[in-house]
Amino acid sequence: AQTVTQSQPEMSVQEAETVTLSCTYDTSESDYYLFWYKQPPSRQMILVIRQEAYKQQNATENRFSVNFQKAAKSFSLKISDSQLGDAAMYFCAYYTGNQFYFGTGTSLTVIP
Amino acid sequence: NAGVTQTPKFRILKIGQSMTLQCTQDMNHNYMYWYRQDPGMGLKLIYYSVGAGITDKGEVPNGYNVSRSTTEDFPLRLELAAPSQTSVYFCASSYSKGGTDTQYFGPGTRLTVL
Numbered sequence: 001a002q003t004v005t006q007s008q009p010e011m012s013v014q015e016a017e018t019v020t021l022s023c024t025y026d027t028s029e030s031d032y033y034l035f036w037y038k039q040p041p042s043r044q045m046i047l048v049i050r051q052e053a054y055k056q057q058n059a060t061e062n063r064f065s066v067n068f069q070k071a072a073k074s075f076s077l078k079i080s081d082s083q084l085g086d087a088a089m090y091f092c093a094y095y096t097g098n099q100f101y102f103g104t105g106t107s108l109t110v111i112p
Numbered sequence: 113n114a115g116v117t118q119t120p121k122f123r124i125l126k127i128g129q130s131m132t133l134q135c136t137q138d139m140n141h142n143y144m145y146w147y148r149q150d151p152g153m154g155l156k157l158i159y160y161s162v163g164a165g166i167t168d169k170g171e172v173p174n175g176y177n178v179s180r181s182t183t184e185d186f187p188l189r190l191e192l193a194a195p196s197q198t199s200v201y202f203c204a205s206s207y208s209k210g211g212t213d214t215q216y217f218g219p220g221t222r223l224t225v226l
Contacts, residue, residue, distance in 0.1 A: 100145070
């Protein structure tokens with residue numbers, strides 16, 4: 001079974017500082033994709049960043065970047081220069097064979 | 113473009129009742145998905161479709177049925193509602209395989225079964 005684990009139910013960060021959210025996954029597949037999604041209080045799911053497992057280079061999207069450690073099955077999200085609008089639930093997700101698997105989420109608070 | 117729309121936004125059902133959650137997308141996407149999100153949890157895939165006429169089970173399909181007669185619509189049917197089906201339901205779509213393409217999510221339907 002595929003599993004995605006987010007070990008930090010809650011995190012907080014000062015505005016303008018950097019925070020890292022952790023995610024590990026368990027799989028025997030070689031072809032898969034990893035994602036971070038943001039869910040603000042509006043409940044709308046928003047894609048933050050995507051990583052293809054076959055790519056060694058870590059994905060970046062503006063202030064968001066990942067640290068993808070394939071051998072360790074680790075996929076952490078780094079948010080730089082945190083902004084108040086970054087406050088939300090963040091979900092790590094894994095995709096293979098037309099199936100998505102999500103972690104339980106990390107609630108991020110941004111302190112002004 | 114309206115994107116992915118879901119109706120209703122909220123619904124309360126009695127145990128044993130049935131209902132259909134509607135999902136429509138206007139982006140000509142081939143892939144569509146239904147998820148449920150229980151309180152404090154991540155999303156779990158119920159069913160997905162790779163095109164009109166083709167559907168398949170996700171991680172938690174029991175108690176649900178789907179159909180995909182058109183590219184635009186992907187309704188989710190609950191038969192004999194049970195309290196365990198109390199959840200927020202999200203529909204999503206993507207043009208190609210979910211791993212290679214961005215999934216667009218609807219706003220969700222909050223369902224309570226009493």
